[in-house]
Amino acid sequence: MKSSSRLSKSVRPIDLNHIGILYDDEREALRFYRDLLGFTMTDYASVPRAMFMRLNNEHHSLSLFPREGGQDAGIWLGEHEAWEMETYEHLLFSLELLSKKKIEPVLMGRRMPGSNYTIYFRDSEGNLIELAYGLETVGWNGKPKPFQLWAELERIGTLPSKITADSLETDELMKKFDGKKLTWTASELAKSNGKKYDASREIGRIPFKISRLSYYSISCKNIATMASFYSSFLGLDVKYKSKTRVALAAPGGNYPDLVLELNAKGSNSLSKICFEMRSYSELVDCSEFLKRAGVEIEFEGYRHTGDAIEEFCIDFEDPSGNQLRFSFSPKLRGLKVQSKIPDRRLALKPAFA
Ligand SMILES: [Fe+2]
Structure with missing residues (x-):
């Protein structure tokens, strides 16, 4: 049976999901967004550098990339606007629509951190759009997936024909790492600069959320x-x-x-x-x-x-x-x-x- 998406001639995302921006100075950006505006740091990628911050339990509402050198590795794409797709089927269908319109995706795959299945392409004036499905949610303990799982999950250059539910997949992988010390990059960063993160901001020194x-x-x-x-x-x-x-x-x-x-x-x-x-x-x-x-x-x-x-x-x-x-x-x-x-x-x- 054909899904409703196959009857559509347009991509039809369900919502705006997150925005990627560039920064000049990492410490300044961190101080501004985390300490002043109350964003919660979820993940931090060291090579190549990137910061992922959230407002609620979605892995990131804002991703931040260094203006200089951030795109050298070709997988961080810098400034972009991400739209959420309702199902994985809708994401795959959008590939067909891109092909019909002769738009070449800039990148597709599964991103880590964040776990989202994703297609990037440019609009008619060159702005980078991301279509994202399945962005990870952060649990009650405020921790995203540990760093060691990233390499197991990340796929760049292709989208799988089928995907597994996030919880099942994570459970399986955690068995593989059972007993080993796992690290969370945002927590590691907290240790390195001596700062603790307040996941709620409800009772904090910032009078707004x-x-x-x-x-x-x-x-x-x-x-x-x-x-x-x-x-x-x-x-x-x-x-x-x-x-x-x-x-x-x-x-x-x-x-x-x-x-x-x-x-x-x-x-x-x-x-x-x-x-x-x-x-x-x-x-x-x-x-x-x-x-x-x-x-x-x-x-x-x-x-x-x-x-x-x-x-x-x-x-x-x-x-x-x-x-x-x-x-x-x-x-x-x-x-x-x-x-x-x-x-x-x-x-x-x-x-x-
Ligand atoms: Fe993104």
Whole structure:
């Protein structure tokens, strides 16, 4: 019987999964994302270097690669945007769609750390997209798979015809390593720099917690071609469209996962990553906390630009110049802005009309 994916002419991921960014200085990046923004370090690859950080129990929401030398080995691909596939069948089917469109995958296989089955390819302007299935979840003890299992699981260059359930596979492998000392790279890193990791951040010195990766923006040279690529080929729903901005969501999603922005003179690139906070008051706390820590807030207030995105937000950049937005969107949660007015407000613009 044919699956529903075989009736589709587009890739149709189910959600935005994670973003890969570049950093200039490793210590700065670690301090910023882990110590200041509260991301939890999951894994750390030493050769070639890469850091994997999470917001919840998924192995990583953010992967970080050194700008210099990080791509020498050819398997870390640097800046990329990863979309989650519903089943392994959907991932395999997307290979057929790529072939029909004559798009050569940049890489496929199974990645470690993270255990995800994956295909990388480039959009019509060269941005790197990853389709991922089966990203590992991190258990109650906060530990990902031990380092010794990576080589057993990683496959680069091909996708297997069948896969085994993650739990079964891990149980089998752990038997093989029974009695041997296993190491977890993030824990090793903690030992080497003397820091302990707080997996929960619920009771910590950081007065907020990021809820999830919300959406990202990219600058486009030709917005019509890019909009067609992401809607017709990737299968995203268009939530808003103008000559200069197009907002798209994973099929069935009610809030954008991707915003395309026309920048005819500039270069195509990732222009902003937006993370959603748990509550409005935590967004306000976050703004104050970051200012005290010396982070320059470029904008804070309410944005309702008519492009399907309505949010309270703060904009700032990381030490490597990546543009970040932290938001609280009443619309995303089905709330009305006027329903409750909090006591404290974001500073630059009135938060509530
Ligand atoms: Fe990735």
